[in-house]
Amino acid sequence: MTAARDTWTIASAADAARARARLARLLADAGVPALDRARCLSALGVRLRRALAAGGAELAVTAGPDGRLGIALGGPEPWRHTLHRTGAVPGPPPGPQDAPLAEALLSADEDTAAVLTSLSETEELLRLHREELHQTNQGVLALHAELEAAALAQRDLLDAERAARAEAENARRLLTFLTDASAVLHASLDHEDILRRLPELLVPEYARHVDVWLVDDERTPPGDRAAATVTAARTGRPQHAGPHPGGLPGVDDLPASALSPDRPLLCLPLGGRTVQGVLTLAAPGERFDPDTTVMLLELARRAGIALENARQYEQHRDVAEALQRAQLTKLPTVPGLDLAARYLPATHGLNIGGDWYDAFSQPDGSVLAVIGDVTGHGLRAAVIMGQLRTALRAYAVEGNGPARILTLLHRMLRHQQPELYATCAIARFTPGEPEVVWAAAGHPPAVARGPRGEVRVLDAKPGIMLGVPLPYEYEEHTVELPAGSVLALYTDGLVERRTAGIDAGIDRLARAVQVLGAAELAELDTAADALLKPMLHDSEHDDDICLLLCRTTSG
Known part of the structure; x- marks a missing residue:
């Protein structure tokens, strides 16, 4: 085909068959794929039958320079179709009237065969895809089964975790209760x-x-x-x-x-x-x-x-309480001097310590009033306290005064108990004499009240504590206590508190001694109880308390 366009007249069924056959050969020679040829020729055959029924038509074939091949059928129902060719268009074919009909029929089978071959290939490909889809479906079903099994396993694990957490929480609750209850039970010694x-x-x-x-x-x-x-x-x-x-x-x-x-x-x-x-x-x-x-x-x-x-x-x-009671002295009854004492054990511990008081007469008729405190608490302090009490009486029987007695006690404690210390205060009352001689070894100062209510704290510097590893000689002091005077000897448990210093406690004791009334002074035991009330505003105290009251009288 040298012209860009050829036109064939279709006037009969034979023309239509020959035109279809020649067009099929042209499309094949131009390199148009068989499937595209089959689709085009099938559509053309349908429209050729319609054109013949309407009286005929013209078929035009146009080869474009861009590789396109156009087919146009005129008549009452025009039809156009464009194909892409891969080869050159051959020279002008014979007209449709020159094409043998038999060859046209045989040529039509070639396209049919090509279509069938493509269909077979497509069916095979479809079979392969179907088999692959089946295997994929089987895999999906297996995956779903695995996912379901994993979900069940996960649910079982979650249930097991919840149960384990509940068990752990219950164990924690029981252990907490056991700990708290044990603390409550062991906090009491009753x-x-x-x-x-x-x-x-x-x-x-x-x-x-x-x-x-x-x-x-x-x-x-x-x-x-x-x-x-x-x-x-x-x-x-x-x-x-x-x-x-x-x-x-x-x-x-x-x-x-x-x-x-x-x-x-x-x-x-x-x-x-x-x-x-x-x-x-x-x-x-x-x-x-x-x-x-x-x-x-x-x-x-x-x-x-x-x-x-x-x-x-x-x-x-x-x-311990029986031992402590055995160590406490029954106060003597002597002319010219009234005595009253109180001992209160600490509210914690074994209710036994190293605090003690004592009062006894000497061979010359004087009376020694003693108060002391061994450092520490418990049975050992009480035993040392008993040893000091016994040694003090022995030194007093020999006629020694307060200072000499303390010096001897200091020497004894240094040698026998080098790691234990004590404080002590001794006052000597002589009947008929207003002067009282006293000495102290590291002990809180005594409080004196005169007959008219004036109060003094005997704060002369005391000597060192008994048992301190130093040689020491104690000194004696003198205080005027005419008839009607009161001397208060005490241990630090009465005036010392954790929340306040000992000086504040001594000041509080001095005020309490000063406000004692005549009725209370008339009965010294009543005065002792009256002094303890303001000093012990609460019932808790960490240390033992000793109080010894001495009141001078006229006869």
């Missing part, structure tokens, strides 16, 4: 207070009812207790009594108690080194929780230790 606190701690969260039975309590015989309680006391093993076995760790099961047939009982020995008693708990619900039972077992053990400690403390306290 076994009655411990017995009172146990029900307060356990009811109602851990027990509906609590009963504590001490094995040596004669007020309640064993016959009034549950059989499981008696068994726990006898065997030293925890017992559970209920309508159904408890299965609790470390606890023996017994039948239900006649005293509590419907509610389980847990009977726990209060054990330290020995079984002090039995803690019997009625379940707060239908049964006892195993974890809670483990905590209750430990609490009962600690409660038993607290009870044992409290009883040992009470025994030691009773011994």
Whole structure:
């Protein structure tokens, strides 16, 4: 085809067949793909039949310079189609009337074959895609199954984590309660207070009812207790009594108690080194929780230790108080001098210390009034106090005055107890003489009140404390105390407080001595009590207190 455009006249079915056949050969020679040729020729055949039915038409084929090949069919229903060629358009083909019909029919099968081949390839490709899609679907189903299994596993892990957290929180709560309850029980050294606190701690969260039975309590015989309680006391093993076995760790099961047939009982020995008693708990619900039972077992053990400690403390306290009372002097009755004393042990500890007072007559008829304080607290301080008291009396019998007695005591304490110190004040009253001789070794100053109510603090510089590793000679001082005068000797526990210095306490004592009334001075014991009230505005004091009042009289 040399011209850019060729036109064929289609007047009969034979023309249409030949034109289709020649166009097919032209498209094939121009390099148009078979599938595009088939689509174009099929569409052209349909429209050629319509054109013949309408009386004929002209078919124009145009080859553009840009590789396009245009096909146009005229007639009542014009049709245009454009194809892309890859080869050159050959020379002018014979007209449609010259094309053999047989060749046209055979040529039509070539395109059909090409289409079928493409269709087969497409079907094979579709089969492969279908197989791949099936495998993909199987993989997706397997993935969904794995995801579902992972979700179930994750849910199980979350449930296990929640359970573990709940268990850990319950363990933390039980441990916190055990720690707090142990601190409460061990804070007291009174076994009655411990017995009172146990029900307060356990009811109602851990027990509906609590009963504590001490094995040596004669007020309640064993016959009034549950059989499981008696068994726990006898065997030293925890017992559970209920309508159904408890299965609790470390606890023996017994039948239900006649005293509590419907509610389980847990009977726990209060054990330290020995079984002090039995803690019997009625379940707060239908049964006892195993974890809670483990905590209750430990609490009962600690409660038993607290009870044992409290009883040992009470025994030691009773011994200490008896020893302290034995060390305190019964004040003598002598003409010209009234005496009154008070001793108050510290509110903490064993109620025994190194504070002491003493008053006794000497061979020459004078009276020595003594007050002292050994450093430290407890049994050792009390023993040293007793040794000093005995040595002081021995030195006084030899006729020594206050200063010489303190010098000898200082020497003795330095050699016998080099790491222990003491303070002491000694006043010597001579009947018929208004002057009083006194000496002090590191002791708080005495307070003197004259007959007309004037008050003085005897603040002459005292000597060093007894036992300080230095040689020392003490000095004597003299004070006028005519008849009706009062001399107050005391230990530092009376005037010293943590919140205030000792000087403020001495000033407070001086004011208290000054405001003593005539009625109180008439009975010196009443005066002693009156002095203690303003000095001890609270009931708590960390140190022992000694007060010795000496009042001179006319006869």
